Amino acid sequence: MAKKFLSGNEAFAEGIRLARPQVISAYPITPQTIVVERLSEMVEDGSLQSEFIHVESEHSALSCAMGASAVGARAFTATSSQGLLYMAECLTYASGGRFPIVMMNANRSTALPWNIYGDQRDSLSQLDCGWIQAYAENAQESLDLALMSYFVAEHPEVSTPFMANLDGFVLTHTYEMVDVPTPDQADAFLPAYQTENKLDLEHPRNLAFSAGPDHNTAFKYKEHLGLLNAQKAVAEAEARFVEIFGRQYTGLTENYRTADADYILITLGSIAGLARETVDRLRKQGERVGLLRLRYMRPFPGAEIAEAVKHAKAVAVLEKDISFGNEGTVYTNVNSALLKAGLSMPSSNYIGGLGGKNISQTEIEGIFRDLKQETVRIQFLGIGGEDE
Amino acid sequence: MTEIVWHGRGGQGAFTAARLLGAAYTMRGDDRYALAFPSFGPERRGAPIRAFTKLDNKPIGDRSEVEKGDYSIFLDDTLFAEAAFSELKPEGKILLNTKRSPADSRVIAIDGDTLAAEVLKLPITNTIMLGTFAAIFRDITLAEIVEAIRQYMPEKLHKKNIAAVTAAAETAAREARR
Numbered sequence: 001m002a003k004k005f006l007s008g009n010e011a012f013a014e015g016i017r018l019a020r021p022q023v024i025s026a027y028p029i030t031p032q033t034i035v036v037e038r039l040s041e042m043v044e045d046g047s048l049q050s051e052f053i054h055v056e057s058e059h060s061a062l063s064c065a066m067g068a069s070a071v072g073a074r075a076f077t078a079t080s081s082q083g084l085l086y087m088a089e090c091l092t093y094a095s096g097g098r099f100p101i102v103m104m105n106a107n108r109s110t111a112l113p114w115n116i117y118g119d120q121r122d123s124l125s126q127l128d129c130g131w132i133q134a135y136a137e138n139a140q141e142s143l144d145l146a147l148m149s150y151f152v153a154e155h156p157e158v159s160t161p162f163m164a165n166l167d168g169f170v171l172t173h174t175y176e177m178v179d180v181p182t183p184d185q186a187d188a189f190l191p192a193y194q195t196e197n198k199l200d201l202e203h204p205r206n207l208a209f210s211a212g213p214d215h216n217t218a219f220k221y222k223e224h225l226g227l228l229n230a231q232k233a234v235a236e237a238e239a240r241f242v243e244i245f246g247r248q249y250t251g252l253t254e255n256y257r258t259a260d261a262d263y264i265l266i267t268l269g270s271i272a273g274l275a276r277e278t279v280d281r282l283r284k285q286g287e288r289v290g291l292l293r294l295r296y297m298r299p300f301p302g303a304e305i306a307e308a309v310k311h312a313k314a315v316a317v318l319e320k321d322i323s324f325g326n327e328g329t330v331y332t333n334v335n336s337a338l339l340k341a342g343l344s345m346p347s348s349n350y351i352g353g354l355g356g357k358n359i360s361q362t363e364i365e366g367i368f369r370d371l372k373q374e375t376v377r378i379q380f381l382g383i384g385g386e387d388e
Numbered sequence: 389m390t391e392i393v394w395h396g397r398g399g400q401g402a403f404t405a406a407r408l409l410g411a412a413y414t415m416r417g418d419d420r421y422a423l424a425f426p427s428f429g430p431e432r433r434g435a436p437i438r439a440f441t442k443l444d445n446k447p448i449g450d451r452s453e454v455e456k457g458d459y460s461i462f463l464d465d466t467l468f469a470e471a472a473f474s475e476l477k478p479e480g481k482i483l484l485n486t487k488r489s490p491a492d493s494r495v496i497a498i499d500g501d502t503l504a505a506e507v508l509k510l511p512i513t514n515t516i517m518l519g520t521f522a523a524i525f526r527d528i529t530l531a532e533i534v535e536a537i538r539q540y541m542p543e544k545l546h547k548k549n550i551a552a553v554t555a556a557a558e559t560a561a562r563e564a565r566r
Contacts (some may be wrong), residue, residue: 005411005422005540031428117428170451174425175407177414273449356428358452 001179001245008171011139011166011178012104013038015146018186021076021102023051023068025061030116031082031168034105038078058083062090062103069099070207072198074150077101080168081108081122088126094161095130096223097208098197100153101161102146103131107269107320108168109355117356118168119320120269124297124329130223132230133297134164135268139176142166144247147186148237154193155233160226162376167270167320169356181245189244230301252301254293257283258308261290263371266305266334267318268294271359275318278364289368300333306341314346314371318364320353327378352381390527391454394439394517395477396463398432401514404504404541405461406439408518412536413439413443413528423448436467442529459483461521463500465514483520484535496524496560502560507552519556523564 006014013035016024024043026036033131042048051068055061079087084105094101097214105123109115123133132152136142145164153162166172181189186313199207208229211219238249256276258264265275272293282289282371292308294301309315315338317331326332331349338347350367352359363381392409396402404427410422411461420443427438440454456477462468465486472482476494484490485500498520507516515537522533530553537549 003414005407005414005424005536116430169425169428173428174423174424174451175410177411270451273447273451275449277449360452361450383555 001181002186004180005176006139006178007034007173007175008136008139008142009034009106009173010038010081011143012146012166013042013351014178014180015143016076016102017042017048018183019147019150019190020048020100020179022073023053023065023075024212025053025064025068025075025077027055027058027061027079027083029058029080029083031108031118032078032083032104033171034172035104035106053376058086059090062087062094065101065103066090066094066097066099066222069094069101070097070199072193072195072200074154074193075099075101077105078106080106081110083122084122084126085110088129089131089133091126091131093208096219098159098223100150100159100193102149102153103161103163104146105163105165106168106172106208107165111288116168118170119354119356120165120167121321121354122331123165124319126322127298127329130160130227131298132227133162133165133208134162134295134299135165136171137270137272137293138171139174139178140247141249143178143180144245144249147181147190148234148241150192150193151240152230152233154195155229155236157229158226159197159222160230165269171270173256179245179247183355185244189240200347222260225240228299232297234274250295251304252294252296253304253308254295254298254307256259256291256293258290258292260288262288262313263368264292264309264312264315265318265364265367266292266294266309266315266330268297268330269320271318271320271353274359274361274362278361278368281361282365282368287368294330297330297333300337302337302340305334305337309338309345309350310329310341312345314348314374316348316350316367316371318350318352318359318367322351322353322354331378346376348376349378350381351379357382357384362371389442389448390459390525391457392441392443392459392461392521393454394441394461394463395467396437396439396514397467398435398437400463401512402437402463403439403520405514406425406441408515408533408536408540409441409521410443411540412532415532415535416542421446421447423451425451427453436543458520459525461517463517469551481524483517483524485517493514496520498556498560500556503555504552507555508548515552516556519553520560522553523557523560528556
């Protein structure tokens with residue numbers, strides 16, 4: 001391994017180089033652009049053997065990746081925000097077709113008002129499209145996810161596309177020291193992609209076909225099972241990963257000081273770093289607080305969440321998302337998990353970081369302070385704008 | 389944690405300096421962590437920009453912009469104003485590229501433009517100010533800065549920028565002895 005000082009985007013690109021996709025379809029959009037720029041440089045300098053196809057839109061980027069996947073090639077693309085929404089039609093094609101494409105999404109606000117900064121409304125609006133969704137916290141996890149994503153997506157019992165999410169700017173454009181594995185290590189971890197789900201002259205078959213009312217539910221059920229199977233594949237990938245690279249990941253969730261915590265903050269993405277520091281600071285003051293980080297939103301870790309918070313007096317979900325007219329989508333999902341497990345502690349929702357708004361340590365401490373009141377609230381953090 | 393705020397104009401390389409500093413700091417074994425990032429948003433040549441470097445002996449979770457820094461480094465004194473002091477921690481210092489001699493004891497003045505003209509033959513002071521910082525900040529060596537330049541700048545820029553940080557560090561050390 002070599003240590004390199006990289007941004008989240010660059011770390012992800014290093015992970016993709018190690019995963020050796022045979023086709024990369026690229027259409028740039030801030031704050032994702034650096035990923036495809038770096039990959040184009042790697043193809044140019046020969047350190048990555050791949051067909052780099054510069055397409056004319058995001059719709060074409062994902063369509064192109066599907067075409068590649070349909071002949072059995074390992075395919076990569078990346079997008080963000082409006083680009084992801086422009087791809088929306090193709091998202092369900094890729095998942096329904098069971099094409100294990102990996103896509104990096106740089107989480108960014110969606111228009112209007114126009115805004116290029118980070119929040120998670122883009123990917124969370126696409127939770128139902130049948131893709132695996134993971135959220136990285138830092139640059140090292142971004143690189144490691146890039147490698148693991150193919151293992152999980154291409155797992156024969158999964159065969160489902162994988163969306164790896166990196167918070168725009170605060171993760172994609174922030175530089176940190178990252179361990180970059182050697183190609184030999186990566187090859188030992190990630191087997192070549194093999195599938196029967198491809199166009200093959202020796203074994204002709206029909207892909208991407210119609211299925212009427214009689215058969216449709218069966219296909220959708222199998223698609224659902226494939227996504228659920230990703231949990232097992234994640235565990236398998238991580239067990240293999242720690243053996244080769246020495247870094248241990250914890251499945252769909254990460255528990256931090258939750259075991260004896262009265263009050264637990266549930267969140268996802270790069271804000272977990274600050275939340276962890278806040279937990280440490282409050283613990284020093286004798287507060288029994290903890291952090292539950294959702295590393296994956298699909299498959300949804302409902303049982304893990306219930307298990308982690310079952311002794312808590314109250315929980316809060318902090319998310320960079322709002323489902324207008326209701327509440328944060330992560331919160332809705334978490335509450336469903338609590339209800340199924342028969343848990344009835346107060347659960348609150350904090351909506352922050354929209355359009356790149358900073359979430360401060362003071363605000364996170366405020367959430368823990370609110371939790372002690374053991375009431376239910378749905379609240380926006382730092383609405384601002386009054387003086388504009 | 390040591391927090392550094394870089395002030396420059398688009399094209400002066402403030403973020404490059406911020407990044408080189410983070411890379412240099414983390415080079416020495418374990419328990420050294422750094423984050424480096426620019427102020428996010430549209431980039432325009434000549435417009436004021438800020439960049440940030442955070443250094444610590446444990447992982448850094450706070451990815452937000454620095455509100456009050458231990459050091460503010462100005463590549464361009466037209467960006468320096470009284471407000472700069474409100475962005476400093478109580479013991480904080482300002483490194484200012486200027487030909488003037490500010491009276492405030494919190495300000496360390498360096499004539500970076502003259503050094504840059506001599507060494508780089510260009511009015512670019514990012515690595516000059518980085519070299520100055522290396523001489524002032526105890527927890528980093530000039531050798532680590534030089535290594536960061538070797539690893540993270542394009543090869544054609546190595547020679548001049550290594551000369552720039554070295555000259556700046558020597559000048560700063562000489563000033564300090566006076």
